Amino acid sequence: MTISDQANQVIDLVKAAGASGDLIIDQGESVSLKARDGELEEYKVSSSQIFGLRVIKDGKVGTAHSEAADSDALSSLVEQALTNASFTAIEVHENILANEASLKTDDSVLCPVENVSIDEKVNFALQMESDLAARDRVKNVPYNGVQDNTNQRHIFSSAGLSAYSKSRMCAAYAYALVEQGDKNAMEGIGQASRLFADLNANDIVDRAYTQTIDILDGSPVPSGHYDVIFDEEVQASLFGVFTLMFSGKSAKDGVNPMREKLGESIADTRLNITDKPLSVDGFGYQLFDAEGTATQSTPLIVDGTLNTLIHNSATASFFDMKTTGHAARGPKSTLGVGLHQLEIAAGSSSQADLFSGKYLMLTDLTGMHSGANAISGDFSFGASGFLYEDGQRLQPVRGITVAGNFYDMLNKIALIGDKQFWNWEKSALMPHIRFADMAVSG
Amino acid sequence: MLNHQTAQSVIDHGISLGADFAELFVERSQTNTISTLSNQVQSVESGIDFGIGLRLVYGTKVLYGYTNKPEGDELKRILSELAAKDLRDPGVSAFNFDYRQITDLHPAVRTLTNDSEVESKVAYLLAADVAARAASNMISQTRGSCRQKEQHVELFNSEGLHTGDTRNYIRTSLTSIASDGSEQATGSWNDGGLMGWELEHDISAEKTGTEATRQALVNLGAKPCPSGRMPVVIGNGFGGVIFHEACGHLLETTSVAKKASVFHDQMGQMIANTAVSAVDDGTMTKQWGSINIDDEGLDTQRTQLIKDGKLTSFLVDKIGAEQTGFERTGSGRRESYKYAPASRMRNTFIEPGDANLDEMISSIDKGIYASHMGGGSVQPGTGEFNFAVTEGYFVEDGKVKYPVKAATLISTGPAVLKEISMVGNDFSLACGMCGSVSGAVPTSVGQATLKVDDILVGGNA
Numbered sequence: 001m002t003i004s005d006q007a008n009q010v011i012d013l014v015k016a017a018g019a020s021g022d023l024i025i026d027q028g029e030s031v032s033l034k035a036r037d038g039e040l041e042e043y044k045v046s047s048s049q050i051f052g053l054r055v056i057k058d059g060k061v062g063t064a065h066s067e068a069a070d071s072d073a074l075s076s077l078v079e080q081a082l083t084n085a086s087f088t089a090i091e092v093h094e095n096i097l098a099n100e101a102s103l104k105t106d107d108s109v110l111c112p113v114e115n116v117s118i119d120e121k122v123n124f125a126l127q128m129e130s131d132l133a134a135r136d137r138v139k140n141v142p143y144n145g146v147q148d149n150t151n152q153r154h155i156f157s158s159a160g161l162s163a164y165s166k167s168r169m170c171a172a173y174a175y176a177l178v179e180q181g182d183k184n185a186m187e188g189i190g191q192a193s194r195l196f197a198d199l200n201a202n203d204i205v206d207r208a209y210t211q212t213i214d215i216l217d218g219s220p221v222p223s224g225h226y227d228v229i230f231d232e233e234v235q236a237s238l239f240g241v242f243t244l245m246f247s248g249k250s251a252k253d254g255v256n257p258m259r260e261k262l263g264e265s266i267a268d269t270r271l272n273i274t275d276k277p278l279s280v281d282g283f284g285y286q287l288f289d290a291e292g293t294a295t296q297s298t299p300l301i302v303d304g305t306l307n308t309l310i311h312n313s314a315t316a317s318f319f320d321m322k323t324t325g326h327a328a329r330g331p332k333s334t335l336g337v338g339l340h341q342l343e344i345a346a347g348s349s350s351q352a353d354l355f356s357g358k359y360l361m362l363t364d365l366t367g368m369h370s371g372a373n374a375i376s377g378d379f380s381f382g383a384s385g386f387l388y389e390d391g392q393r394l395q396p397v398r399g400i401t402v403a404g405n406f407y408d409m410l411n412k413i414a415l416i417g418d419k420q421f422w423n424w425e426k427s428a429l430m431p432h433i434r435f436a437d438m439a440v441s442g
Numbered sequence: 443m444l445n446h447q448t449a450q451s452v453i454d455h456g457i458s459l460g461a462d463f464a465e466l467f468v469e470r471s472q473t474n475t476i477s478t479l480s481n482q483v484q485s486v487e488s489g490i491d492f493g494i495g496l497r498l499v500y501g502t503k504v505l506y507g508y509t510n511k512p513e514g515d516e517l518k519r520i521l522s523e524l525a526a527k528d529l530r531d532p533g534v535s536a537f538n539f540d541y542r543q544i545t546d547l548h549p550a551v552r553t554l555t556n557d558s559e560v561e562s563k564v565a566y567l568l569a570a571d572v573a574a575r576a577a578s579n580m581i582s583q584t585r586g587s588c589r590q591k592e593q594h595v596e597l598f599n600s601e602g603l604h605t606g607d608t609r610n611y612i613r614t615s616l617t618s619i620a621s622d623g624s625e626q627a628t629g630s631w632n633d634g635g636l637m638g639w640e641l642e643h644d645i646s647a648e649k650t651g652t653e654a655t656r657q658a659l660v661n662l663g664a665k666p667c668p669s670g671r672m673p674v675v676i677g678n679g680f681g682g683v684i685f686h687e688a689c690g691h692l693l694e695t696t697s698v699a700k701k702a703s704v705f706h707d708q709m710g711q712m713i714a715n716t717a718v719s720a721v722d723d724g725t726m727t728k729q730w731g732s733i734n735i736d737d738e739g740l741d742t743q744r745t746q747l748i749k750d751g752k753l754t755s756f757l758v759d760k761i762g763a764e765q766t767g768f769e770r771t772g773s774g775r776r777e778s779y780k781y782a783p784a785s786r787m788r789n790t791f792i793e794p795g796d797a798n799l800d801e802m803i804s805s806i807d808k809g810i811y812a813s814h815m816g817g818g819s820v821q822p823g824t825g826e827f828n829f830a831v832t833e834g835y836f837v838e839d840g841k842v843k844y845p846v847k848a849a850t851l852i853s854t855g856p857a858v859l860k861e862i863s864m865v866g867n868d869f870s871l872a873c874g875m876c877g878s879v880s881g882a883v884p885t886s887v888g889q890a891t892l893k894v895d896d897i898l899v900g901g902n903a
Contacts, residue, residue, distance in 0.1 A: 040503055041503060041504065042506065043506070043527075046507060046508050046509070047509055047510075048508070048509075063487045067490060069510070080489070084486035084487065087476075088485060118526070119527070142697070142822075184824050186823035253479055254583045255583055255626070257626060332487065366826070367817075367818060367828035370816045370818055370819070370829065370830040371830045371848070371900075375619065375628055376626055376627055376628070382826070382828040382852040401669065401898060401900020403850070403900050441900045442670075
């Protein structure tokens, strides 16, 4: 059976049961390589597919998933979803959208064809690992890899929606473990591209090595309050931890601290944050959301004022507004909301102004999954980086913590740089922001 | 789940490609997850995961693939693709599968196969919500969940092994959100085990609700935490995450074999204070991190990692054994068929001592009592780790003074192990999920309350 045949079987059964529904089918193929001591250590290939069904019957929502795709399994999928729906409370705001659109992403942009052999990928992995291992004081390269992933998503609904996207991401990364006497350090970096040919092993080796050697002699700075700038990797992760602040679903559930602050100033007036799903340079590109709603650029914070929360059709209905095209749902999950691709607008501060005076440039934060509370905004992370004064590096810094409240931090912005940077995974585009008066323990 | 003859022909094919070892890991898992929001059922989700992981080993090189399609031709095609660069002279299969029936040390009763028992679980979660709200009128919201999983695994390998196991997991949790109008704070409580919904008899909705609310209220009234180096008393149960991060990950051959662990060459040496003895035990009856056999088909075991401060064992899987020369410890684990197995922890804990909490608190001039801990992480190569305090108190002049807001504790494994000076007698275990190279696996952490003489506290005061 083709994908369409399978989808038709499921949707027909849903309709026959007097329900409405939508079906997500995710498919993926990947190759993953890791090297060790000049030899290939791991070679992994995979192909997978999973069906995730959401049904609504008598106002009640149920979901179910299956990795088996034979006819019996798909029938069972529908039965399970209907059974699950019978246990839930009536949810008047969640409906299958009256959307008959036929949507398709452009393969030539998101999934370009490339003639590259497995030998070339293997050689890339081996060269990257052995070149980095050969550098001075590098003990080994314990974490490294090359990946080529292609993912497809189909969404079909009982209202006639048919949406399809396909994208490819090639990535490579390497972490060097450096030892000198009784000191050691491990740092690394990655690259992501839609074409394997655009990956550059020499650049990864150079940057991973430089980062690790530079931090090797790091030591704590005295406890106190410092101006802090996060590098492009760390800053994107930090904002990612607190995206609950934009969630319409969390607002509906009563746990978003910003739910009463629409139209209010919540940040420095120089801060402008927009979700830009249609920027093809990033890997957060989305033509449509998980309900098949076409996406658009969404200003979230405008001149420091909270402009909107992000919504799917259900959370939007609850707040008596229209969906913003931020429905998120995996085959195994219920309907939620999610940002696609955050962009913070460049500010007006020159790089010279941004990097003047004394400040900490933090290049690594640890414990980001456990050391933060997105509801209260409180956080405390392990950190490392460099102490600078007027652009001159005074010392590498390790063994410190940085703590604070993220929502307070948005009002403690000293400067916003005039250049934007992608993080290496190309999920967020941001300028450097200098935060004032951050609590550091050393 | 996979036809015996099909498995034999696929394994034969792997050996014919010159591999030293070939293995099939077949998995079929059933899940059911219920979520509540306040006094309503928010969602019920269920499903079937099915797939086959194929592993070929050439020397110490691992080739791995997986698929949802159980047909013999598809499985052989994947093996051929994997081995294309490693073809050697064909090996000869000289085995017959002899099914090894395992002894189930953790028989479950109320399993998903029998009945998902949604009504009963919903009743428990709603009772916990009632208890949480009854404990305080400052609770603005609760979130509850009950997740049950029944995992069937079957293993075939070129050493003639054919065995299988069924694992029943269940976990409940409730989070209370307290609000005073201007600030919000959270508290949570969870239970779980390697069992079915008979867990219901071991847990209490009243305790779940009141504990989640108590912690939320403590955090709502907490002051900023002092920062700097100081002594910290770490509570029992989930406090054991300190050993999990500071030491456990560094003893997995996944890191040891790569020399990416600071302890890789320390076997037999004193790596901790003499007050510290530590164990990783996969055999504990119905414990969250227990298993009958590991995901390479080997019986699990109790492994003494540290005895009176001396390193006595690593956690060793098949590849780790070949790379390091140490005996396997039944520690090869993986989240699912999508991952090659790796050496992983099971139920990992510091053994109890004879100190008590009052002695530890009274020995501190200025420090922190971290009664409840959150998660953490570690960089094995350097031993640098962090973990989060979710309920903590400032201690001064030997007395607990006031609650403090969330803080992170950071140190390195080798340093902190030598700073554990007192271990209490109130031992307990707690459930967690551990993420690493072979995915997220259920693990327990545990300890009695213990005192660390010197560690960096990342506060905001």
